[in-house]
Amino acid sequence: MNPRGEPADPDYAERLRVEAQRWSGLGDERGERTNWLRSRIVQRHINLQVSGRPDQLWHEAAMERFLPPPFWGGHGLSLGCNDAGFERAIVRFGLCSGFDGYDVSPAAIAAATAAAAAERLPMRFHVADVNTLELPADRYTLALVIMALHHVERLERVCAEVHRALRPDGVFAFDEFVGPARFQWTPAQVEAANALRRRLPRELRRLPDGTDAGDVRVPDLERMRREDPFEAIRSDEILPIVRDTFRVLAQRDYGGTVLHLALQTILDNFDEDRPEHAAILQSMCDQERAWIAGGQLPSDFTVVVACRKDAPAARFPAG
Numbered sequence: 001m002n003p004r005g006e007p008a009d010p011d012y013a014e015r016l017r018v019e020a021q022r023w024s025g026l027g028d029e030r031g032e033r034t035n036w037l038r039s040r041i042v043q044r045h046i047n048l049q050v051s052g053r054p055d056q057l058w059h060e061a062a063m064e065r066f067l068p069p070p071f072w073g074g075h076g077l078s079l080g081c082n083d084a085g086f087e088r089a090i091v092r093f094g095l096c097s098g099f100d101g102y103d104v105s106p107a108a109i110a111a112a113t114a115a116a117a118a119e120r121l122p123m124r125f126h127v128a129d130v131n132t133l134e135l136p137a138d139r140y141t142l143a144l145v146i147m148a149l150h151h152v153e154r155l156e157r158v159c160a161e162v163h164r165a166l167r168p169d170g171v172f173a174f175d176e177f178v179g180p181a182r183f184q185w186t187p188a189q190v191e192a193a194n195a196l197r198r199r200l201p202r203e204l205r206r207l208p209d210g211t212d213a214g215d216v217r218v219p220d221l222e223r224m225r226r227e228d229p230f231e232a233i234r235s236d237e238i239l240p241i242v243r244d245t246f247r248v249l250a251q252r253d254y255g256g257t258v259l260h261l262a263l264q265t266i267l268d269n270f271d272e273d274r275p276e277h278a279a280i281l282q283s284m285c286d287q288e289r290a291w292i293a294g295g296q297l298p299s300d301f302t303v304v305v306a307c308r309k310d311a312p313a314a315r316f317p318a319g
Contacts, residue, residue, distance in 0.1 A: 015229040016104065016129055019151070022228060023082060024107035034208065036256070036263035040272055045285040050252040050303050058175060058252070058303045059086075063095060066171050066249060066305050066316075067142060073097045074141025077165060079130045079158070080104075080148025084112035084123065087144065091121045096142055098122040104129055130158055135165035145174040150235040159245040163308055169315045172246060172306045177256070179300030181236045183219045185261065190216055192291060193261035196284050204269045204280070216261045239302070246306035249316060253299035258288045260300060 009015070036042060044054040051061035072095050078087045081101030090096050101123065103109050109125045116123040131154040143162050152158050162172055180186060185193075193216040197205060205213045224231060242248065262284065270277045291297045307316050 018227070019230045020104045020106065022231075023080075023103060023105035034265050034268050036260050036267055039263070039267055039270070039281060041278060041281040042259060042263070042285060045282075045289070046254045046301075049254040049289070059173070062171075062173050062250070062303065062305050066173075066307075067095065071141060071169060074167065074170070075100070075139055077135070077140040077143040077162070078102070079133075079143075079145045079162070080151065081112060081125065082108045082148075083115060084125065085115075086146055087112075087123065088116060088119065088121055090142075091116075091123060092119070099124070100140075101125045102128040102130055102133060133158070133161060135161045137164050138167050140165050141167055141170040143170065143172040145176070147175060147177065149174055149238055150177045150232050151230040153230060153233050155234055155237060155241045156245075159241055163245050166308050168308055168311055170307065171249070173304070175301075175303050176238060177232060177235055177300060178238045178302050179235055179257065179298075180232070181234060182221060182224050182232050184221065185216070185218050189257055189261065189297060190218060192258045192288075192297060196258060196262040196287065197266075200266075200280065204277070205266060206269055207265060208268065213266050239304075242304060242306060245309075247309050247311060247316070248304060248306045250305045251302055252304075253292075253302045255288050255292055255299050256301035257292065257297045257299060259284060 037046075047056055047058070048054045050058040053061075074096060076087065076090060076096035076099040078084065078099060078101045081087055081103050082105070084099070084101050087099050087101055091099055099122075101109075101112055103112070103125070104127070106127050109127045112123075112125045116125070130148075130152055143166055149155075149158075166172060180189075197213070197216060202212070207213050239251075270281055272278050272281065288297075292299055
């Protein structure tokens with residue numbers, strides 16, 4: 001039986017193969033300007049909601065508060081590490097003295113291993129299915145997942161493993177999509193995204209091939225299961241399961257409910273050095289924030305910092 005109480009999946013191995021192939025190109029995708037998170041204005045909008053400062057990234061605020069220098073130097077863990085650019089920066093900075101990274105993609109792990117070796121960083125990377133991973137107990141002072149937890153099917157098991165693997169004074173931090181499973185957007189969400197997109201000048205609505213992007217639509221469910229079988233597979237269950245497993249120290253929602261849909265694939269049309277384009281992007285950010293603050297829409301993305309349920313009170317005082 002799978003986590004939803006359904007019969008075991010005879011196609012699991014094939015789904016895993018498709019997933020490994022999907023993640024093999026993530027490093028390149030991160031650099032594409034069509035991704036909504038590549039906007040400087042959007043990023044400052046996110047930073048302000050997460051850290052309170054437009055120039056402070058989420059991990060800087062989280063580590064400043066929950067993993068200060070006296071707790072540096074332990075071992076780090078990353079699930080779905082891909083090419084581990086973020087994790088390499090952490091080791092380079094001295095926050096962790098070493099790192100274990102796991103990813104389903106052999107290509108991603110090869111890239112991470114080569115990059116760490118070139119810098120002579122004490123990091124080890126492993127090709128693994130995170131859903132079935134067994135981790136050493138009481139080993140890590142920092143466990144990270146960056147936009148990979150929504151690809152995990154066996155959430156209960158994986159969260160329990162991370163909890164067991166954390167040291168009592170360790171922290172678990174993640175930046176995640178926690179919106180509708182398999183991107184089955186709500187009608188209110190689609191309507192709001194299209195309201196923003198339809199206001200854009202025609203030149204800002206073009207796809208990379210020059211055609212008009214048109215309206216946002218809910219992805220075909222069967223096609224998603226076939227072509228991207230782990231994408232947002234249980235994204236809407238992440239927060240309840242994490243709260244059942246860990247003690248959550250902080251949660252900072254930052255929207256994306258509308259911006260993700262409205263800007264994805266068309267962001268490259270915006271020149272943020274042009275005042276008129278910058279003003280449009282900022283107005284889109286402000287509108288989404290107003291809708292969420294007013295209760296018309298939830299937030300689809302969040303940053304969470306958590307600790308073990310049995311973490312010492314002196315290390316993580318309540319409140």
